[in-house]
Amino acid sequence: MGIRETKRIARRTAIEDAGLRLFLDDGYDRASVERIAAAVGIARGTFYLYYEDKQALFNALCERLYAPIVAALDATAEALRAAATPQEQQLLFLQMAANLAGLAPTLRPLLMLHFREAHSAGPSGEVVGMWTSRLQERAETILTDARNRGLIRDHDVRTVALAIIGSVERLTWAWLNDESRVYRDTVALELSTVFFRGIHPDEP
Amino acid sequence: MGIRETKRIARRTAIEDAGLRLFLDDGYDRASVERIAAAVGIARGTFYLYYEDKQALFNALCERLYAPIVAALDATAEALRAAATPQEQQLLFLQMAANLAGLAPTLRPLLMLHFREAHSAGPSGEVVGMWTSRLQERAETILTDARNRGLIRDHDVRTVALAIIGSVERLTWAWLNDESRVYRDTVALELSTVFFRGIHPDEP
């Protein structure tokens, strides 16, 4: 890779990092390109050599956040299709939960950004909404598959998907804000139990 | 009540209604006092005769939204303390759920506002956060009480409270956005079942 390309990537990363920090501190709307540029140590105009506009920077950060999550869900869906027994399936669910929980620390500030802008009125809210609905689709796919195989009770898949995602979101938000007693490792298991005991078919 | 007082209240209501609409359309930050005043048909300066600043208007809207919800939760908590049997308690839970679901249509735009600003960086986010934590407290109180009486399994109360609130929030958001197949009436029951079957003690 040429030296120019290397420098360019490094600078893009620097801008994204600074942008992330300011978006978190001030929100997408209030964070100004001027301050982002200043944080990186570049001129205002230089910013626009790397991103078409503020929105493009935000999109890049979203890509960073959601791409690995979507990938993890897709991988689980794929594996589930190959799973033969209910036991295998349950294991895969738990692995997925652990997998996602494992991603969390790396993605921490980006997750924070997700919540900050999730329902905002501006363009940031729209982008997050688009990604969120993709996640929702994946979750529904997985649950539908599980229901068809008799792994979970015959609830309305959409409702259950929303409920689970909502729980995960709320707990993640609590974790991000260091609300006491939310421990990443135990919570995944705890939550799984709550939902599984509730949604799996009663044993004879 | 004097005619003056009546007119003052009517105008406050008009300002709040216009403010609500604009906060929803544009977000708290982007909604300008100028446009709110114009929507009401008053001068910019007149706005400040009724609210100290934009923030005060937002606070008033929050009061409108959260006060009845907190009241409903408090009433349930009170009634639960007087309930003797587990059957009575379960009934009270269902009544509370139905009660809250019944409030939803009236509060619809205000609920939308809740989500719009829930995690925002500015002052609006802080206010919503304060109210949200009050709701969380109430939920924990109720669940702790239920657990102490053996009505629900011995989960971590905080985690379960967060999970339930998250689910409710996510489903409410879906309902607000007319995502298909989220019907207010059935969803309360469905959700109760999901959580109850999961969290109540196994029957012998």
Next chain:
Amino acid sequence: MGIRETKRIARRTAIEDAGLRLFLDDGYDRASVERIAAAVGIARGTFYLYYEDKQALFNALCERLYAPIVAALDATAEALRAAATPQEQQLLFLQMAANLAGLAPTLRPLLMLHFREAHSAGPSGEVVGMWTSRLQERAETILTDARNRGLIRDHDVRTVALAIIGSVERLTWAWLNDESRVYRDTVALELSTVFFRGIHPDEP
């Protein structure tokens, strides 16, 4: 008229005058709202209390310039319809020419603005073009009427109208720029003679 209204009008006039000067010095595009406001001695934001945007200020100036010219043309057209003999008609033409020439000194800077922006690419050019085509319409109406009455030879009315307007424009521009030997008083007569001798029917 209330004192507020009076002051408002005075300030609008002050803004228009300053705007005119700067539009002339720098052109519509390069003239900045900031400098216009500074020339008036008001804050940047105050400008927008009086005009929606820079374009609106330009439109107001165009109104000032073109409205009296259109009025003069319409008055001539009206009078022509009532004129009985060719002699009367010719007299009216000369009166119109003198009339317009009489307006020129008052409108001088505004006429300058017309030429500055007449063919410009931006929004200013479009507005001027719109007004210009209105003038063209009026000129064609008058010429068509004159031709129908046998006052002028049977040329293509549109071509002649364009030729006359073009001549007038070019001479006006020369006058505005103090190109020597363009005297307002004599030029109207001179030009009339040039065109009349050429376009009136040959005498028997």
Next chain:
Amino acid sequence: MGIRETKRIARRTAIEDAGLRLFLDDGYDRASVERIAAAVGIARGTFYLYYEDKQALFNALCERLYAPIVAALDATAEALRAAATPQEQQLLFLQMAANLAGLAPTLRPLLMLHFREAHSAGPSGEVVGMWTSRLQERAETILTDARNRGLIRDHDVRTVALAIIGSVERLTWAWLNDESRVYRDTVALELSTVFFRGIHPDEP
């Protein structure tokens, strides 16, 4: 010519063509070097290897436009000096008009540029003004000569020259903008007639 020189000229032509298009679309001021370079497919900096600055590019385009027109006028003036009879002279006038009208289609976009920038406030306006005054000089020379030989009536030469140029400009502008019924071929004749019948001495 060396291959290098050939390539250099080809690239200059490409830049001029792109510049012309953008100057027409956006106006000299708003057309940015960046977009011109992008249209050619070269880097921003490369532009400055071929033209000292944006102004220099504009000058080159003016050269392209005005040089042939000045040449045509000079040729006519020269031929007129050698002409013996009024009939010969009139013929030469008509030939010149036809000649210029013949140039028009080739120069079409450049003519458009002339009008766009003719009275603009910036440097582009000054350059066009300089060329325009050269054309005016030539026209006056020709008319003075014609008057001295008794070919045209004893009008003020300067006024007539301005009137003719103004007419030609206005009709050309109409033709450029496809205002209906302006046909290049007939218009030259029509205009000649209008002016000739008006300015040549009365026949006995």
Next chain:
DNA sequence: AATGAATGAGAGTTCATTCAT
């Protein structure tokens, strides 16, 4: 010869709030 990163001033416009009327 060609590149494209970098600059920083400057553009139009909006904002919440104050205060004299």
Next chain:
DNA sequence: AATGAATGAACTCTCATTCAT
């Protein structure tokens, strides 16, 4: 009680040009 004029800082984005590579 009500008005609306005034502020000036803040915003996003564009510009012509330079220069190290």
